[in-house]
């Protein structure tokens with residue numbers, strides 16, 4: 309026996325039956341994002357490691373524990389992207405997209421990588437739908453992207469969602485908050501998990517992301533960022549909420565919604581689905597007003613969100629939409645040639661046709677057609693070739709009729 313090669317731990321094949329679901333979500337997303345003026349951007353799957361160290365933050369959990377980093381043959385340190393925003397920012401700066409008249413609204417659908425402990429519902433290669441907007445400061449855009457996310461969820465018939473919003477402040481107002489937060493966390497140090505004890509020193513905001521029950525309970529009593537916002541952040545947040553009201557979007561203000569990434573400023577939000585259990589956020593996003601500048605680009609603010617495809621798909625109710633197709637059953641070489649020619653023409657009329665090129669009896673071809681759920685079977689034997697008339701069977705009604713080539717083309721020409 310030859311040794312079998314398996315998929316890498318934490319990766320997963322998406323098989324044709326599921327790809328159908330993926331495609332329907334992707335199609336809906338593309339259509340809706342483009343209705344709001346977003347255009348697709350595709351950047352490489354791997355980048356220089358420093359891009360993500362700089363972008364995602366030196367103290368972030370993603371950087372510390374989960375980056376998929378490796379040296380290439382020339383000894384450069386490369387990283388499979390753990391998230392999308394740093395790549396887009398790099399691309400905008402490198403291609404000077406900010407000098408062009410088009411608005412800086414982008415979307416992207418593709419794989420991301422994290423060297424995380426594989427567990428149920430978590431993969432080392434996972435997939436995201438992302439959108440990003442640059443250069444728009446008005447909180448109306450913060451609300452519009454939430455509204456766009458809601459529209460997509462509505463189109464996908466995802467129900468039972470809840471929206472949480474918060475502001476994480478800015479460089480001016482966050483330091484005072486962090487100082488007080490550290491002081492309070494220090495008091496509770498002994499009851500916090502070891503992870504949180506480490507976070508306390510590096511970035512205490514992350515304590516709010518901890519899933520450990522005791523940490524969650526303690527965090528309830530810690531100071532709230534919303535009590536520390538400077539005037540600018542406070543106003544931005546108030547106007548963001550006003551615009552959400554304008555769109556008639558229901559939301560809950562959650563002062564502990566900080567999200568696990570360093571670069572957020574002001575707005576953060578999440579949309580969760582009650583159907584998905586513990587890991588229930590389908591969409592997470594926020595503003596990152598300082599990022600472009602910190603990457604050496606122009607002083608352009610940014611905002612965006614990411615949707616986890618795997619989680620999103622599990623929340624979408626699918627009805628399998630079966631395309632109708634024709635199965636061609638043939639006996640003998642002459643019939644095969646006649647059939648090949650006919651299906652070639654039918655496919656150009658937009659009719660899906662399947663011929664399986666293997667020697668089989670007519671009976672087993674009929675049973676294949678039945679099993680596969682063909683809508684029609686076109687039966688061609690040597691006799692039919694001689695007469696120039698073929699048997700067309702409607703599998704739903706069971707009716708079978710003899711038809712000429714022209715009649716067949718006419719029938720399917722009308723269907724397509």
Ligand SMILES: [Zn+2]
Nearest residue numbers: 478481538541
């Ligand atoms: Zn502020």
Ligand SMILES: [Zn+2]
Nearest residue numbers: 501504518523
């Ligand atoms: Zn903890």
